[in-house]
Amino acid sequence: MSPSRNRRRLAVTAAASALLTLAPIGVTAAQAQVTRVRQGSATDVSRTAWSGPAYTMNGSGGIINATMTRAIDAIRGGTGSIDVAVIAASGSGTPECDVITGLAGVNSCTTLTLTAARDGNDTQVNTDIRNAEFVYFAGGNQCNYVAWKGTALEASVESVVAKGGGVGGGSAGLHINSDVVYDACTASTTSATALADPYDRSLTFITGMFRWPNYANTINDSHFVTRDRMGRTFAFVARALKDGLVSGGKAWGVGIEEGASIYIDKAGLGTLSGPSAYVVLGDHQPEVAVSGQPLTYSNFKIWKLTSGQTYNFANRPTCGYYLKSVNAGVADASLYSGTPVTDCSTTPPPPTGGSSYTEVEPNDTRSAANSVAGLTFPATLTGDMKASTDRDYYALTVNSGQTLSVSCAVPSAYDADLYLLDSSGSTVTRSVNNGAGADESASLTRTTSGSATYYVDVEAYSGSGTADYTCTVTKS
Template sequence: MRSHSDTPAPSRRPALRFATCLAAALGLLAPALVVGEPAHAAAKRIRLGNSTDVSRGNWSGPAHTMNGAGAVVPATMSRAIDAIRGGAGTLDVVVLAGSSPTSGSATPECDAITRLAGVNSCTTWTLTTRNDGNNSAANTDIRNAEFVYFAGGDQCDYADWKGTALQSSVRSVVAKGGGSGGGSAGHHVNSPIVYDACDGSVTSDEALHDPYDPAITFTTGMFAWPHYADTVNDSHFVTRDRMGRTMAFVARAIEDGLTTDGAAWGVGVEEGGGSLFIDRDGLATVTGADAYVVLGDHRPERADPGRPLTYYDYKIWRLRPGRTFDFKNRPACGYYLRSVVNGVADRGLYDGTPVTGCTTGGVPTES
């Protein structure tokens, strides 16, 4: 199991800076020594399956998986593989991880993936520094693959690869009709607005009390998958009570102008096998456990640093297993409403009766 740093904890980066300064003050650093990063192992590659990549000109994706926990969900992974290969032939997968598993197999994701039909190979790359994002061998494997899976772990490690060759390599996989996905931290990094947790994690209560809490930081401009614009992902959604903080993320995205049309969409997926499969047309299907879509369609009534959030009428879709959500043609009905006033959210955040009388194309429709 890979560790997941998106839990209430101080950032490792401020601690590193403090330790460096303290050491210098005590005369423990040699004059020519500059400490910028902790020691890391070299980039590590483990390949399972065939040693030779598939050679094929056309692929039928893109397709994506978005998982509430770090583990591969076979049902949605199989659907993505089948969609990309068009139901025929095999493909290659690369798993990206920012750290090695803390116990068990060294390749837990590839262990699961290579059991699935249609897989030629699965290669795990453990990349522990920003510069590893420019590792030529890793980027060659990524570009030759048809699906890139980001393992659970620390999404700040993944966000740190923005601007490296790896960012372009992953984009190229999706552009050629392949796919991308991941679980937990890997789910976070696959939205265009990434809650990166680089300054520590934040709880729902903390985020609603101050939507500009120092632990709420975003990375944007890393990936932008078809039909998935203006979204911010969250994971372990119900178990860790993250609806409130997703509400705060949505409000911040709007207030800070991080979206294209003044609206933002939170996408929360529960753990315990919860997963979204998203096809080339933007249609998401839920598997395993509930998922939620949280729409903020106007500026917050109040979103200021150091002050509690006030936001009226978030539109929330609860998506039970088997349900779909069309990200290309986003629905105007089927939601229930919840508000946050002075940092206090309404009760019943995770379930509600859909409103009636909403409109689709100007025609009133019962949800």
């Protein structure tokens, strides 16, 4: 959200106003009013087929001509023209349509300003959206936008994509177009706040509004570098994983800088226009993501895009990222740059400052557990499930007041489960996600006085193989 998000929509120039048809949609003076402003042709394009979908994801609220033009051309297949609908929740101007109507291939652009949740069911609003071939969500406050979830507007926007049209948005309009939406309905969070407590009241989300093809399990963030939002995107990704807001044990944050825009074609290939954008992958459960405690997460994978570079959202890359971590709420330095990993055939290095240990068989019982008490934490444990009945035990010490957190990346060769046991062998907590390759994560806090031995127990549930699992262990 931008503090100036409404100021830019306050005025329409005299030259532009001569082109407008201003039509408040029928309400009484005492009620909030839907405003409809149409520019360009008064008649919608008539056509039976379109060549999209196409998307524009903008880091700030304004239209980026380069990506908007690409979307228009893709949707119309190089011939004819399209109708555009711009949806806003505040302001009285038409800054987006003022730009869009000047682009080649545009028949009309209609600005719809909705000021209440019920406006999502307005008949004229939904007619305009369904007759459009591209819908653009303006900047503003995404909390107003999520109020339209479950209204007719949601289905109307989806119908535009389904017929081969497109969708886009900037700032708040960018947020609403991701799979998981940071709604900012209680407050707008900062990186410092989110890292200090990923469950702070300012971190609230919704799911199930829009899920665009090839864009599943994403969380968008805007004004990315200018407002230093990498840290809060780390927290968004960690929350999405911890709270089960995404599927498959992975979440992708997409952070776009002001003045930048990612154009995504119907095959899922994203191309950046403008300063920079970042894709942040969390592919394991957070080591520590607990209400009231700072975030700990090792090895976020980050792809940095500059103008002209691409990212394939349909076939997401496994190389080319750099690694950054957060330990007890403190993020690594230089979050917006790093040395890319080009050889992804090897396991990523352990978290900064930690040590690693490879299992030594036999370690199939507590009495034969590998002792890892002397490691420097955070630490990395590596082993494999050599048989479908294999169990790997690791022993370590936990002090009073300490939290032990374990996050295991499991290869696709087998399904393994994670148990944390106390000194007597009783299960304190466990993680038993279903499916080969499903990652596991669990944590416990010792509340009694003194120190004691605890066990990390990795067990084969089904399948086996020599492919390594990797468990990151932290004590905080």
